[in-house]
Amino acid sequence: xxxxxxxxVRAGRREWTAFVVLLLPLLLVSMDVSVLYFAIPAISRxxxxxxxxxxxxxxxxxxxxxxxxxxxxSLGDRIGRRRLLLMGAAAFGTxxxxxAYAQSAEMLIxxxxxxxxxxxxxxxSTMALVRNMFREDAQRTKAIGIWSGAMAGGIALGSVLGxxxxxxxxxxxxxxxxxxxxxxxxxxxxxLVPEFKDPAPGRFDLLSVPLSMGAVxxxxxxxxxxxxxxxxxxxxxxxxxxxxxxxxxxxxxxxxDDAMISRTLFQKRGFGSGIVLNTVAMFAVMGSAYxxxxxxxxxxxxxxxxxxxxxxxxxxxxxxAAPAAGAAVQRAGRGPVVVAGFLIGAAGYAILSLTGTDSLxxxxxxxxxxxxxxVTVMAVVSDMALAAAPPEKAGSAASxxxxxxxxGGALGMAFLGSLGTAVYRRDIADTAPSGVSGDAxxxxxxxxxxxxxVADRLPAGAGQSLLEAAREAFVHGMQIAAVAGGALxxxxxxxxxxxxxxxxxxxxxxxxxxxxPADAVRR
Numbered sequence: 001x002x003x004x005x006x007x008x009v010r011a012g013r014r015e016w017t018a019f020v021v022l023l024l025p026l027l028l029v030s031m032d033v034s035v036l037y038f039a040i041p042a043i044s045r046x047x048x049x050x051x052x053x054x055x056x057x058x059x060x061x062x063x064x065x066x067x068x069x070x071x072x073x074s075l076g077d078r079i080g081r082r083r084l085l086l087m088g089a090a091a092f093g094t095x096x097x098x099x100a101y102a103q104s105a106e107m108l109i110x111x112x113x114x115x116x117x118x119x120x121x122x123x124x125s126t127m128a129l130v131r132n133m134f135r136e137d138a139q140r141t142k143a144i145g146i147w148s149g150a151m152a153g154g155i156a157l158g159s160v161l162g163x164x165x166x167x168x169x170x171x172x173x174x175x176x177x178x179x180x181x182x183x184x185x186x187x188x189x190x191x192l193v194p195e196f197k198d199p200a201p202g203r204f205d206l207l208s209v210p211l212s213m214g215a216v217x218x219x220x221x222x223x224x225x226x227x228x229x230x231x232x233x234x235x236x237x238x239x240x241x242x243x244x245x246x247x248x249x250x251x252x253x254x255x256x257d258d259a260m261i262s263r264t265l266f267q268k269r270g271f272g273s274g275i276v277l278n279t280v281a282m283f284a285v286m287g288s289a290y291x292x293x294x295x296x297x298x299x300x301x302x303x304x305x306x307x308x309x310x311x312x313x314x315x316x317x318x319x320x321a322a323p324a325a326g327a328a329v330q331r332a333g334r335g336p337v338v339v340a341g342f343l344i345g346a347a348g349y350a351i352l353s354l355t356g357t358d359s360l361x362x363x364x365x366x367x368x369x370x371x372x373x374x375v376t377v378m379a380v381v382s383d384m385a386l387a388a389a390p391p392e393k394a395g396s397a398a399s400x401x402x403x404x405x406x407x408g409g410a411l412g413m414a415f416l417g418s419l420g421t422a423v424y425r426r427d428i429a430d431t432a433p434s435g436v437s438g439d440a441x442x443x444x445x446x447x448x449x450x451x452x453x454v455a456d457r458l459p460a461g462a463g464q465s466l467l468e469a470a471r472e473a474f475v476h477g478m479q480i481a482a483v484a485g486g487a488l489x490x491x492x493x494x495x496x497x498x499x500x501x502x503x504x505x506x507x508x509x510x511x512x513x514x515x516x517p518a519d520a521v522r523r
Contacts, residue, residue, distance in 0.1 A: 023126075025122040027151075042171035053105040065119045066217065072125075075204070100175040123402050125395065133193070138330060152285075153315045160312055203258045208249065214242070222235035222236065222238035223410035226414040264390060274388070275401060288412075295363060313364050325380050335500035339497055342374075348366050348367070350486050352367075352478070420480065423476055454466060
């Protein structure tokens with residue numbers, strides 16, 4: 001005897017309205033990654049930060065966000081995701097005011113750190129709440145697609161919004177814009193969003209908090225340093241230490257009943273596969289962004305605002321692709337859509353490999369095609385991982401997805417960036433004008449920006465020759481990195497074919513298995 005499965009309750013107007021409200025913190029957190037690009041010159045004039053302080057103003061936000069994602073996801077499962085969201089909104093709004101009116105570089109760094117803490121609460125809370133509000137598969141897939149598109153678009157919009165605000169207001173306005181949105185969130189979330197939490201979470205494992213941070217932060221820091229400066233012993237040591245602490249952290253999670261990351265999350269292969277494929281997709285996204293942003297400004301000679309406006313163009317296509325992924329899954333299933341997404345991303349990298357020193361249209365086309373493919377993958381596998389996770393562990397599941405994205409992004413910039421830099425340095429050493437040698441050649445070999453500084457000090461003819469050689473070398477490095485990125489995505493498509501076989505490959509339209517009398521008793 002079998003009983004028919006109870007169909008999940010479909011979300012109505014209230015849930016979709018709440019979903020729109022939840023997009024606010026997502027947009028602001030993703031925009032805060034890039035909003036400082038235009039504000040740094042004004043901040044430098046007023047607060048006079050040292051070069052080290054300026055780096056920390058940029059990086060402390062990302063470090064705090066990445067280091068606390070796992071902790072905040074687990075905390076949300078225990079105290080309630082809505083409650084954690086409201087706490088994070090209050091912290092994010094307060095930190096935004098502190099950053100806007102900072103009187104010193106130290107105050108701004110501290111405020112940016114608090115912004116990262118707030119962001120670490122907002123990101124997993126919003127995704128987990130989406131998982132809990134949308135129980136019907138097709139609706140949840142559609143919501144996660146929109147969520148992924150909003151996150152990708154927010155990063156591009158951050159630069160443009162920063163430029164527009166700075167044209168009319170002082171530099172603190174790029175932070176103060178967060179406050180009205182956070183106030184709106186504090187008012188509407190208690191009215192529209194229900195509370196969800198694990199009914200039996202167990203004790204909170206305090207020791208796992210520093211262990212998770214000790215595993216994530218050194219690895220992210222080391223990868224970022226390698227991407228920026230090339231291989232050095234200290235970043236490599238940081239990565240090694242982070243991996244060692246990560247091993248201890250994983251052993252602890254496997255041996256405790258009250259672990260911060262429940263073992264039940266990995267009992268379905270759809271969850272682990274989703275984490276891996278999502279990480280690879282973010283590797284590709286950030287690996288290409290490392291080159292495209294520099295190309296617009298340093299090769300084509302655009303100003304920051306013009307470059308930011310052009311960078312929005314691919315985001316328009318990406319914003320359409322992510323929600324469309326849900327409809328494709330309904331027709332073809334998850335596996336084929338993910339494989340197709342990786343292959344489309346590889347095609348985008350192939351187009352990028354054709355870019356010359358004056359190829360704006362080719363670059364934008366490549367970025368749009370690659371972005372559409374990878375964001376499609378991220379939307380589908382994120383939904384797959386969240387669907388596989390028990391609802392009471394949605395916060396932890398969301399935090400692991402986002403931590404994987406942080407790792408993937410840092411690794412993409414480090415690996416592809418280092419590959420492109422190696423090609424650039426080899427080429428510029430061979431093609432630099434004969435009058436460029438010694439310290440000048442050393443500076444020119446470091447970065448394309450360094451070559452521009454050296455070119456400004458040379459006679460007009462020699463300076464122009466150096467710039468042309470440097471641009472050719474940079475583009476060659478980008479082409480080689482694009483070939484490597486495309487090969488990686490083709491390999492990822494093959495991996496997805498293997499990982500998503502069988503039930504994990506089925507689309508949301510798959511009917512649930514019939515219930516037996518024993519199932520009914522257990523439930």
